[in-house]
Amino acid sequence: MTKICCIGAGYVGGPTMAMIAKKCPDVQVTVVDINASRIAAWQTDDLPIYEPGLDEVVKEALGRNLFFSTEVDQAIIDADIVFVSVNTPTKTFGEGAGFASDLQYWELCARRIKEVSTTDKIIVEKSTLPVRTAEAMERVLHSGDNPVHFEVLSNPEFLAEGTAIADLENPDRVLIGGHETPSGQKALQTLVDIYATWIPRERILTANVWSAELSKLTANAFLAQRVSSINAISALCEATEADVGEVAHSIGTDSRIGSRFLKASIGFGGSCFKKDILNLVYLCESYGLQEPADYWRQVVIMNEYQETRFVTNMLHNMFNTIAGKRIAIFGFAFKADTGDTRESPAIKVCRKLVGEHAKVVVSDPKAIENAKLEMPDLLDQIDFEKDPYAAAEGAHAVAILTDWKEYKELDYQRIYDSMAKPAFIFDGRNMLDHQALFEIGFEVYSIGKGLKTHLK
Numbered sequence: 001m002t003k004i005c006c007i008g009a010g011y012v013g014g015p016t017m018a019m020i021a022k023k024c025p026d027v028q029v030t031v032v033d034i035n036a037s038r039i040a041a042w043q044t045d046d047l048p049i050y051e052p053g054l055d056e057v058v059k060e061a062l063g064r065n066l067f068f069s070t071e072v073d074q075a076i077i078d079a080d081i082v083f084v085s086v087n088t089p090t091k092t093f094g095e096g097a098g099f100a101s102d103l104q105y106w107e108l109c110a111r112r113i114k115e116v117s118t119t120d121k122i123i124v125e126k127s128t129l130p131v132r133t134a135e136a137m138e139r140v141l142h143s144g145d146n147p148v149h150f151e152v153l154s155n156p157e158f159l160a161e162g163t164a165i166a167d168l169e170n171p172d173r174v175l176i177g178g179h180e181t182p183s184g185q186k187a188l189q190t191l192v193d194i195y196a197t198w199i200p201r202e203r204i205l206t207a208n209v210w211s212a213e214l215s216k217l218t219a220n221a222f223l224a225q226r227v228s229s230i231n232a233i234s235a236l237c238e239a240t241e242a243d244v245g246e247v248a249h250s251i252g253t254d255s256r257i258g259s260r261f262l263k264a265s266i267g268f269g270g271s272c273f274k275k276d277i278l279n280l281v282y283l284c285e286s287y288g289l290q291e292p293a294d295y296w297r298q299v300v301i302m303n304e305y306q307e308t309r310f311v312t313n314m315l316h317n318m319f320n321t322i323a324g325k326r327i328a329i330f331g332f333a334f335k336a337d338t339g340d341t342r343e344s345p346a347i348k349v350c351r352k353l354v355g356e357h358a359k360v361v362v363s364d365p366k367a368i369e370n371a372k373l374e375m376p377d378l379l380d381q382i383d384f385e386k387d388p389y390a391a392a393e394g395a396h397a398v399a400i401l402t403d404w405k406e407y408k409e410l411d412y413q414r415i416y417d418s419m420a421k422p423a424f425i426f427d428g429r430n431m432l433d434h435q436a437l438f439e440i441g442f443e444v445y446s447i448g449k450g451l452k453t454h455l456k
Contacts, residue, residue, distance in 0.1 A: 005079035009033035013085035021066035053165035151187035156216030162337030177212025228302035234448030244448020266428035269334030331402020363391035
């Protein structure tokens with residue numbers, strides 16, 4: 001029986017390994033992490049992350065060929081294949097601070113694998129890493145006089161939070177990078193065969209290691225670029241009284257462009273887009289490519305501008321003061337169908353609103369506890385209320401910051417009746433029926449369309 005160990009039980013490692021275990025019952029999968037409470041939660045009905053459909057996948061394989069453990073060393077020793085899926089946040093210190101990846105957890109992982117391994121292993125990079133990190137990993141693994149051979153593969157993840165299970169079950173593609181040597185190609189084929197258990201072979205792409213690493217950064221940069229591009233146009237639409245939805249629909253019908261990621265909004269968030277773009281910026285600068293670095297940096301700058309612009313519009317439309325006004329935030333997760341709040345636009349919005357002395361109340365169906373972790377210094381200045389009706393009661397404004405489906409289904413007449421007047425709605429996701437809200441009596445702001453107002 002092939003044995004897989006995955007180091008890291010987070011948003012990538014947990015779901016990916018659960019799906020492999022479900023689809024490959026003859027493969028033993030052990031997910032390890034030093035966080036004991038996280039490992040314990042994976043073995044309960046209250047999983048440590050929220051992802052639609054994940055609980056069913058875990059339950060099918062748990063205890064059969066899917067295991068969760070804090071015994072990191074033993075799992076490494078027993079494994080034929082080791083997936084490295086540890087966190088690689090952006091550095092906050094030293095050279096490359098604010099741009100480069102912090103690889104301290106990744107390097108500790110590599111050193112541990114080298115220290116405890118007694119047999120040859122395939123090491124799979126699953127974390128999003130800078131290009132040519134595999135080369136550094138091989139140097140760590142093969143340093144000294146260790147007779148064990150490690151073959152390093154790059155297998156970047158392309159999961160979208162909220163649809164991760166569908167993405168794993170039926171992916172657009174799986175990308176595996178390996179060295180063009182006999183041992184590299186043999187290791188690559190081993191991983192191809194695992195995925196080919198349920199994924200059509202034509203969707204499993206193979207490349208050299210460096211191309212696979214760069215493909216992950218590039219894919220996220222291109223997607224984020226589209227978000228920032230339509231958001232840049234949204235500001236122009238408001239200034240010229242054009243409708244950004246009509247513009248996006250028009251250009252989206254062009255087969256050369258397509259309609260995906262052209263929805264104007266408050267901006268992108270999550271653990272990948274900003275981090276990967278900044279990685280790309282740092283990589284370009286490291287090779288002396290200043291103009292490409294500046295180009296990609298502008299995608300992040302545009303995203304930050306959109307967040308700031310949203311709060312500025314709230315302030316200006318509410319008579320240039322929100323001091324003492326109750327503002328209900330509907331949604332704190334960076335997108336619907338996840339509890340993940342990393343780099344969520346809601347973080348900056350809430351901080352700026354508090355800075356204007358507004359009374360902020362945050363509501364979200366899945367992300368309230370993570371929201372508290374994002375703003376530990378503001379817990380005495382922000383209220384948290386899961387029930388959106390309670391959050392909106394007495395509020396001067398509601399701001400929609402996450403596109404949860406349930407926000408479309410709320411009784412907005414009830415919400416309007418409970419609010420202070422004039423009652424404002426600022427739709428940061430352009431997801432509601434703005435004309436219907438206006439007819440109820442709301443002052444309605446939507447991105448790229450401006451304000452529909454009863455006040456003249």
